[in-house]
Amino acid sequence: MKHLHPKTEEFINSSTDSERINHLRKPRWIGYTGAKKVHNKLDELRNYPTNLRMPNLLLVGDSNNGKTAMLNRFAMMNPSFVEEETQELFLPVLMIQAPPEPDEKRFYNTILDSLHSPYKISEKAELRQQRVIHLLQKLKVKLLIIDEIHHLLAGTMSKQRLFLNVIKYLSNELKISLVCAGTREAFNAIQTDPQLANRFEPRVLSKWRNDEEYLRLLTSFERILPLKKPSYLIESSISSIILSKSEGLLGEVSKILELSAILAIESGVETISKNIIENIDYTPPSDRKKMIFR
Ligand SMILES: Nc1ncnc2c1ncn2[C@@H]1O[C@H](COP(=O)(O)OP(=O)(O)OP(=O)(O)O)[C@@H](O)[C@H]1O
Ligand SMILES: [Mg+2]
Known part of the structure; x- marks a missing residue:
């Protein structure tokens, strides 16, 4: 055969x-050239030296064309590990899904949930934000992947702007690279913020x-x-x-x-x-x- x-x-x-x-x-995995190129780009971002202005990536493509599969695979290949000498836990890559609407609290909840870190319903957004920042720093997260970023379009313009500011703040505070993935509409949403538009290099996963x-x-x-x-x-x-x-x-x-x-x-x-x-x-x-x- x-x-x-x-x-x-x-x-x-x-x-x-x-x-x-x-x-x-x-599920099957086929390593096609487009996926390999994105994988290399993600590797580059994960290893990028800390910088005041970290480069970000916006992966856009039609639905059902392999974005999530590609990012999941990258996250799986970069699992958490314990450093022998210090016994410290490291998580180089964290992948989450944007909440179904651009809601700051729910966004932090998603991150806290993925790190199995409990929170109180009454906890204020600022506190939650501080905890998220602290946790991601402690785990030395190098790359934060936010899939389904087009969900942010489900809210009003002002909620969208607020959410984009949250993303910007996280990227500035943590000095890590962000990778956002979604459909073409997500690209338009990010373009509405000139500062973010500048910082996100778009990669299109064509049909x-x-x-x-x-x-x-x-x-x-x-x-x-x-x-x-x-x-x-x-x-x-x-x-x-x-x-x-x-x-x-x-x-x-x-x-x-x-x-x-x-x-x-x-x-x-x-x-x-x-x-x-x-x-x-x-x-x-x-x-x-x-x-x-x-
Ligand atoms: N590398 C691959 N090799 C083989 N099949 C793949 C590969 N990547 C994706 N697929 C197939 O394509 C389907 C859709 O992929 P995926 O869920 O990643 O799309 P998506 O671009 O994230 O879509 P959406 O925008 O709707 O979330 C998968 O369920 C799988 O069957
Ligand atoms: Mg997907």
């Missing part, structure tokens, strides 16, 4: 059909196009999908149908391949063909919207 990664081949040889299907339903990078992605998928026969996903008849159905979104490409591989196992054909893709129970994202608004 030359089309497979050796580990995938080993897995096929030791698994039943239902084990293979179960495996296909689990996939029919280019070499996309074909490389399909090749990587083919190597880890546990199918006994090659599918030749990069052949233009197959690659173009996956791209058009997925509308260029990584989550959709992954879903189409997952469903196709499952059908290929269930039907016994063991390969993803145009026919298999046409027969999976899958609706492209924009048709889903049409179904709801019809």
Whole structure:
């Protein structure tokens, strides 16, 4: 089975059909070039020497195109650790989700919750802020990642501004780099504050196009999908149908391949063909919207 990664081949040889299907339903990670570039950038920010004006990153991209997966992976690769000599606990990277609306207290709560640090409902915002700053300093957090930053758009303009000021204050006080991720609307929100706009370098995670990078992605998928026969996903008849159905979104490409591989196992054909893709129970994202608004 030359089309497979050796580990995938080993897995096929030791698994039943239902084990293979179960495996296909689990999350997968493919290290595509765009993800590697962002990873390198995050590494650079984590190692950045402390400075009065720390560089920040704003990762923007369409929904379901891999932002959270990428950041989660980076956070997982930078776990907390105890330094042997001092027995001190370090947390180089802290990742949180912006609260569903731009609310200062809830923002601090999210950070305190993620550090398992209790707080009283009556505790004032200033006190909470001081505790957050103290904790992050103590843990020597180098990078604070705030995902779903577009949630800040759920509030009024004045609440949005207040929240942006909170972010700015944290970054100034702690002198750490911030990484915010969200949809394109988040970019517009940050642009409303010229100081923040200056400090956030935008990185766009574009939709996939029919280019070499996309074909490389399909090749990587083919190597880890546990199918006994090659599918030749990069052949233009197959690659173009996956791209058009997925509308260029990584989550959709992954879903189409997952469903196709499952059908290929269930039907016994063991390969993803145009026919298999046409027969999976899958609706492209924009048709889903049409179904709801019809
Ligand atoms: N590196 C990867 N390899 C394989 N599949 C991936 C990868 N990254 C993401 N995916 C797939 O894409 C899906 C969507 O990814 P993710 O949740 O990171 O998107 P997102 O950009 O954060 O979307 P949203 O803006 O809606 O939060 C994942 O559930 C996973 O199936
Ligand atoms: Mg996300």
